[in-house]
Amino acid sequence: xxxxxxxxxxxxxxxxxxxxxxxxxxxxxxxxxxxxxxxxxxxxxxxxxxxxxxxxxxxxxxxxxxxxxxxxxxxxxxxxxxxxxxxxxxxxxxxxxxxxxxxxxxxxxxxx
Amino acid sequence: xxxxxxxxxxxxxxxxxxxxxxxxxxxxxxxxxxxxxxxxxxxxxxxxxxxxxxxxxxxxxxxxxxxxxxxxxxxxxxxxxxxxxxxxxxxxxxxxxxxxxxxxxxxxxxxxxxxxx
Numbered sequence: 001x002x003x004x005x006x007x008x009x010x011x012x013x014x015x016x017x018x019x020x021x022x023x024x025x026x027x028x029x030x031x032x033x034x035x036x037x038x039x040x041x042x043x044x045x046x047x048x049x050x051x052x053x054x055x056x057x058x059x060x061x062x063x064x065x066x067x068x069x070x071x072x073x074x075x076x077x078x079x080x081x082x083x084x085x086x087x088x089x090x091x092x093x094x095x096x097x098x099x100x101x102x103x104x105x106x107x108x109x110x111x112x
Numbered sequence: 113x114x115x116x117x118x119x120x121x122x123x124x125x126x127x128x129x130x131x132x133x134x135x136x137x138x139x140x141x142x143x144x145x146x147x148x149x150x151x152x153x154x155x156x157x158x159x160x161x162x163x164x165x166x167x168x169x170x171x172x173x174x175x176x177x178x179x180x181x182x183x184x185x186x187x188x189x190x191x192x193x194x195x196x197x198x199x200x201x202x203x204x205x206x207x208x209x210x211x212x213x214x215x216x217x218x219x220x221x222x223x224x225x226x227x228x229x
Contacts, residue, residue: 006155032214043219044156044200051214090155098143098206098215103155 002027006091006104014112019064019078021107023091026072031093033074034101035066038088050074051097086111115139118201118220127229131188135201135220138182142203142218145177147186150198150222159199160186191227198222 003026013019025031035047046059048066056066063082067075074091088108092101118135125131133147144163148156160175162168168175176185184203188195201220206213 043221044217046216049214049216051212055212057209057212057214092155094215096215097213098204100144100146100158100161100204101202101215101217102158103148106153106155108153 002093002102004091004093004102004104006089006107008107009105010108010110012110012112013081015083016080019076019081019085019109021076021089021091021109023074023076023104024072025074025093028072028093028095030071031095032097032101033068034092034094035074035076036090036092036103038090038106040088044090048076081111083111085109113138115218116201116203116220119223120221122224122226124226124228125191127191127193127227129191129227131186131191131195131225131227133186133188133199133201133223133225135184136182137184137203137218139203139205139218140182141205143206144204145175145184146202146204146217147173147175148200148202148219149195150200152197156200193227193229196226198224 006023033050036044038044050068090106091104094101116137146161147159150156165179172189174187200222202217207216
């Protein structure tokens with residue numbers, strides 16, 4: 001069966017520091033991968049999606065970037081965190097375009 | 113008008129009650145219709161999905177889609193305290209940008225459900 005792992009679960013970072021969140025998927029090949037941010041009391045906002053290695057697309061302009069160095073690895077990064085980057089970050093995968101997405105347990109990021 | 117509308121609740125019911133959660137949508141291009149359950153401080157868990165109008169049942173859960181009315185529902189029978197969570201409806205469509213196609217999920221705002229003993 002397929003599983004998705006995200007780490008760390010919780011992260012507290014100072015403003016201006018770099019960020020690297022990692023997501024890996026097991027049990028499937030060539031998944032579509034996604035990064036979302038969920039702010040308190042608000043819905044999920046799609047940040048990045050990837051349909052293959054090295055193929056990254058962004059939904060909204062922001063302080064963050066994403067990379068997919070391997071088929072089942074998706075990384076969310078920032079060179080300098082802002083206070084507004086605080087939130088709950090979720091990674092998800094789907095078998096194909098338009099099919100249901102499966103989420104990891106998320107990383108709760110607090111910026112001080 | 114939002115593409116997907118969901119009553120945020122909160123909804124509080126006694127144990128054993130039947131719960132009805134609903135979403136309406138406006139985009140006819142949506143292909144898959146999903147319900148997610150999200151516990152506090154966890155990621156959304158896919159409960160059920162369907163791509164056609166009609167009912168789909170899984171244990172105590174029934175998902176209903178009416179494409180003609182652009183309306184979906186989730187029914188929970190014999191609700192339990194462990195069902196207390198936020199329930200999110202979501203719908204997917206395939207979009208194309210710059211030669212790349214991807215599946216985009218559009219979520220409702222989520223309904224907070226509490227089932228008390």
